[in-house]
Amino acid sequence: MRSLNRLKWLQAFEATARSGSFTRAAEELGVTPAAVGQLVRALEEWVGHPLLHRTRTGTERLTLVDEAEEALEHITKGLDYLETGLGKLRGRRSRSVVVLTASQVLVMNWLMERLSRFSEQHENIDIRLNVTDKLMDVEHGEADLGIRCGRGDWAGVSKTWLMDEEAVLVCSPRLKGASSSVAPSWLSEQKLITDDTPHPGANFPTWQDIFTVIGAPQAKMSGLHINSTSAVILAALSGRGVALVRRALVQHHIDTDQLIHLLPEKKWPLAWSYFLVMSQHARLRADVKEFHDWLISDVISEKD
Numbered sequence: 074m075r076s077l078n079r080l081k082w083l084q085a086f087e088a089t090a091r092s093g094s095f096t097r098a099a100e101e102l103g104v105t106p107a108a109v110g111q112l113v114r115a116l117e118e119w120v121g122h123p124l125l126h127r128t129r130t131g132t133e134r135l136t137l138v139d140e141a142e143e144a145l146e147h148i149t150k151g152l153d154y155l156e157t158g159l160g161k162l163r164g165r166r167s168r169s170v171v172v173l174t175a176s177q178v179l180v181m182n183w184l185m186e187r188l189s190r191f192s193e194q195h196e197n198i199d200i201r202l203n204v205t206d207k208l209m210d211v212e213h214g215e216a217d218l219g220i221r222c223g224r225g226d227w228a229g230v231s232k233t234w235l236m237d238e239e240a241v242l243v244c245s246p247r248l249k250g251a252s253s254s255v256a257p258s259w260l261s262e263q264k265l266i267t268d269d270t271p272h273p274g275a276n277f278p279t280w281q282d283i284f285t286v287i288g289a290p291q292a293k294m295s296g297l298h299i300n301s302t303s304a305v306i307l308a309a310l311s312g313r314g315v316a317l318v319r320r321a322l323v324q325h326h327i328d329t330d331q332l333i334h335l336l337p338e339k340k341w342p343l344a345w346s347y348f349l350v351m352s353q354h355a356r357l358r359a360d361v362k363e364f365h366d367w368l369i370s371d372v373i374s375e376k377d
Contacts (some may be wrong), residue, residue: 079119083113086141087148088125091354093135118335146357153357169360174203174216178303182322183222187371191364198360217355218365222319222347224274231356233365235347235372238357240278242335243327245312255335257289264314265296268305280317286339321347 088098088109095106095113102109117124124141137145175184182203188200203216211219212231225232242255248263249255256328265280296314299305300304306323310331326332349368355361 079116081117082112084147084152085109086116087145087152089113089135089136090137090141090145091123091149091352092284093271095135123288149354149357155357157359169198170201171198171360171364172201172203172216172217173218173220174205174211177204177219178306178322179220179222180204180330182325185370186325190371191367195363195367200364201324203334206312211350211352211355214348217361218349219352220347221350222345224344225346225348227350229354230350232348232350232374234370235349235369236321236376237346238275238343239320240317240341240343241284241323241337242315242317243323244335245310246317246330246333247312247316249333249335251330251333253335253337255287257284257287260284260287260315260335261289263296266305266308266314266316267296267298268302268316268318269298269300270289270302270305271343272343275343277343278341283341287336302356319343319345337339 085098085102085108088101089095092098092101095109099109113125122138122140124138125135126138127135188202191198191200211217219230220235221227221232222238225234242260244263261284263267265279272338297308299308299359302318302322305316305318306326308314309318309323310326315335327334349365351365
């Protein structure tokens, strides 16, 4: 005879083991941390030994004992099978929800159109966007997937390369006209829009680097300094000056002739790339894998 109480124990244990925290597990399950702790302790009493090492480093941290580590994958798969079975009971009415996190500027200028295409092709999967510039904890379940730009050295997550990145010069057609050719003397007279958003380890070029390459070392270095990439792009779109930005974030505006890509023959590659990251737990879910594979395919087809 199956016990539903044991199912509740397993659900609480799996969420706790995945997140490493009673508090995070409680937020996911919609109960109190005390209730989660009680359910996990009930499971420990039933199996006859502790399943979690409990240590304190400012806040309580939980790690699995060896036996629990071996069992967790099977428990997670079992719960996923149950979820799949419930979905089949609901038939065509069933919908999966995949939580995706990305920065605001990437969502606005690169991701949104892709999400529209995905939704048209996958009516039973809803994408829930968590738009934030902070680095969300994908490893512990704050999101199923995340799109991150950097060197790819994030611990605790699997990552798939999406595309490399480079810095480009752009301005409004009202400032330059339709031509992408630039004389150093013209550029040296323009107001320069500088993105002061931190780019640690990206080798992002400075305006002095740009002017050295094009042969205008005496150019004036006046202009706007903005600590928001979105605002930098808006300033360029409104004709406030020439901006130095990451290409993926303005490619749509270039393709639709809202911005002119200046000096396209010059390349300023960055040490950053875009990656699709997800936790080990999320990899086991069919709906997450379906979105992951679709996005990779969509990016590859765009390059071809």
